[in-house]
Amino acid sequence: MNGALIADLVPLFQEELVRCAVKAGEKVLVWSDTDYRYPEYAPAFFAAAYALGADVAQMVTPAAVSKNFLDSPQCAAAWKAADLVVVLTSYPNEYLYSKTNNDALAAGTRTLCVLLAPDILRKMVPRDDYNAKAEAGAALLNRSRVIRVKSQAGSDLTVRRGRETAHTVNGICATPGSWTHWGQGAKVSFYVSRGNAEGRFVIEPGDVNFAFKRHLTEAVELVLEEGRITRINGGFEARMLEDWFASFEHEGIYHAAHLGWGCDPRPDWHRVEQNLESYYGNVLLAFGRSVLYATEGRSDAPAHVDFICRNQDLYADDMLVVKAGRIVPPDLDTLA
Numbered sequence: 001m002n003g004a005l006i007a008d009l010v011p012l013f014q015e016e017l018v019r020c021a022v023k024a025g026e027k028v029l030v031w032s033d034t035d036y037r038y039p040e041y042a043p044a045f046f047a048a049a050y051a052l053g054a055d056v057a058q059m060v061t062p063a064a065v066s067k068n069f070l071d072s073p074q075c076a077a078a079w080k081a082a083d084l085v086v087v088l089t090s091y092p093n094e095y096l097y098s099k100t101n102n103d104a105l106a107a108g109t110r111t112l113c114v115l116l117a118p119d120i121l122r123k124m125v126p127r128d129d130y131n132a133k134a135e136a137g138a139a140l141l142n143r144s145r146v147i148r149v150k151s152q153a154g155s156d157l158t159v160r161r162g163r164e165t166a167h168t169v170n171g172i173c174a175t176p177g178s179w180t181h182w183g184q185g186a187k188v189s190f191y192v193s194r195g196n197a198e199g200r201f202v203i204e205p206g207d208v209n210f211a212f213k214r215h216l217t218e219a220v221e222l223v224l225e226e227g228r229i230t231r232i233n234g235g236f237e238a239r240m241l242e243d244w245f246a247s248f249e250h251e252g253i254y255h256a257a258h259l260g261w262g263c264d265p266r267p268d269w270h271r272v273e274q275n276l277e278s279y280y281g282n283v284l285l286a287f288g289r290s291v292l293y294a295t296e297g298r299s300d301a302p303a304h305v306d307f308i309c310r311n312q313d314l315y316a317d318d319m320l321v322v323k324a325g326r327i328v329p330p331d332l333d334t335l336a
Contacts, residue, residue: 001040002040003045004198005040005044005118006040006044006047007042008118009040009041009044009048009118009140010044010047010048010051011048011175012118012121012122013041013044013045013047013048013054014048015125016048016112016121016171016182016262017045017048017049017052017054017084017090017171018052018275018308019126019171019174020084020112020134020172020173020174020180021110021174021175022049022052022054022083022084023052023053023054023059024052024053024054025053025054025055026054026055026083026084027054027055027057027081027082027083027084027093027225028049028054028055028056028057028059028082028083028084028085029056029057029059029078029079029081029082029084029085029086030042030046030049030056030057030059030077030085030086030088031058031059031060031061031079031085031086031087031088032047032058032059032060032061032064032088032089033060033061033063033065033088033089033090034060034061034062034063034089035063035090035091036088036089036090037043037090038088038117038118041088041114042058042088045086045088045114046058046236055105057078057160058109059075059078059308061074061075061310062208063090063091066215068094070094070095070098070100070101071097071098071099071100072100075100076099076100076103076104077116079100079101079103079104079109079111080103080104080107082104082109082171083108083110084103084109084110084111084112085109085110085111085112086112086114087101087111087112087114088114088115089113089115090115090270091179092113092115092181093289093303093304094102095111095113097289097290097304098178101179105177105178105179106177107177108176108177109176109177109258110173110174110176110177110178110179111173111179111180112173112174112179112180112182113179113180113181113182114181114182114183115128115181115183115274116182116183116184116273116274116275117273120183120273120275121182123181123266124171124182124183124184124185124264124266124267124275125171126170126171126172126182126186127186129166129320129334130185130186130263130334131172131186132188132265133263133327133331133333134168134170134182134186134187135168135188136331136332137166137168137188137260137261137321137332138150138166138167138188138190139166140316140319140321140329140332141161141188141260142165142166142167142189142318143316144161144316144317145160145161145317146158146160146161147159147161147190147259147314147315147316147318148314148315149173149199149201149259149283149285149312149313149314149315150312150313150315151202151204151309151311151312151313151324152311152324153200153202153204153219153311154200154202154221155199155200155202155312156199156200157197157199157200157201157224157285158197158198158199159196159197159256160193160196160197161190161193161196161260161266162192162193162196163193164178164190164192164193165186165190166188166189166190166260167171167189167190167208168175168187168188169181169184169185169186169187169189169277169278170185170186171183171184171185171186176280181274182276183274184265184274184275184278185262185263185266185275185277185278186260186262186263186264186266186278186279186310186334187260187261187262187264187278187284188260188263188275189258189259189260189261189264189284190258190259191257191290192227192255192256192257192258192259193227194227194255195227195228196227196256197224197227197256197259198224198225198226198227199223199224199306200221200222200223200224201221201222201224201285202219202220202221202222203216203220203221203222203307203309204216204219204309204310204311205217205218205219206310207307207308207309207310207311208272208276208306208307208308208309209237209241209305209307210272210277210305210306210307210308211244211303211305212240212244213272214272215239215272216237217236218234218235218236218237219234219237220232220233220234220237220238220241221233221234221238227255227256228251228254228255228256229245229255229287230254230256232245245287245293245306248301248302248303250298250301250302251301252288252301252302253287253288253289253301253302253303254287255287255288255301256285256286256287257286257287257288257289257290257304258284258285258286258290259280259283259284259285259286260278260283260284260325261283261284261314261321261322262277262278262279262280262281262282262284262308262331263278263280263327264278264279264280264332264334265280265334265335267279267280271312276308277306277308277330279308279310280325280327280334281298281310281315281322281324281325281327281333282308282309282310282312282325283309283312283322284306284307284308284309285306285307285309286304286305286306286307287304287305288302288303288304288305289301289302289303289304290303290304293319310324310325311324311325314323
């Protein structure tokens with residue numbers, strides 16, 4: 001463990017805790033699993049919370065607990081008792097969609113997930129101007145009834161909006177029951193109601209398949225009927241993806257989970273990390289698990305995958321919002 005790095009991180013982490021409304025007397029839990037790749041983060045967050053006058057505690061659980069949707073009564077009780085949980089895990093989807101996290105959010109706990117390297121955290125400090133544009137995008141989605149995605153490569157997908165509320169992720173969780181991923185940047189999305197997506201979605205070469213954590217080398221076409229993938233067309237990449245979906249032996253993995261776009265120009269497209277989800281002008285379509293109290297997701301599949309694509313056009317009703325990697329309306333465009 002690098003003591004100098006811990007000392008260097010404390011002021012950075014203290015600034016983030018202040019953004020997340022941590023104050024003297026609040027109960028802060030710094031939680032990590034044994035697979036977490038940055039051992040300096042837990043003591044640095046502990047020191048940062050302590051310096052703010054918080055009632056801080058630290059908890060470490062086996063990685064198997066994290067992989068199994070945090071299935072631990074001790075963990076669940078500790079999360080619900082805290083005002084803020086700092087989540088240090090290498091399994092962000094397992095944490096986010098876990099019953100432990102959902103129950104804690106419902107009880108008013110705030111959860112702050114941190115899984116990116118120090119240089120990314122420094123680069124991706126939340127910005128009020130980007131977050132305001134993302135919030136405006138969420139408001140637009142909440143007024144819209146039909147979302148369409150088209151592309152020159154052949155995407156032609158229609159998603160009917162259900163009752164799920166659109167939301168943003170912006171690196172700040174300052175209100176009771178809120179969650180965020182620090183370092184991810186600003187993005188906007190909504191959870192897709194079961195059965196409400198129809199058409200084709202083409203992932204192009206160079207787009208990101210986050211299940212494999214790499215850029216695709218050839219096109220893959222996903223055919224959706226009644227909200228679920230019914231065919232995966234293409235060559236080698238398509239067969240690999242077909243095998244990945246089939247490996248879970250669960251119907252829910254094929255169902256569309258959420259759809260939206262990224263608002264943040266700061267992520268490095270060539271570095272496949274979680275913050276690519278917010279990459280400016282990308283259209284992100286996800287499948288699988290989406291059980292989340294705060295955003296009304298409803299699929300209990302055992303896994304989740306995001307496809308991050310740069311050359312899609314997205315329409316909210318008849319308004320063109322994203323065109324081939326550029327956000328069109330000036331009130332939503334973080335580069336305007």
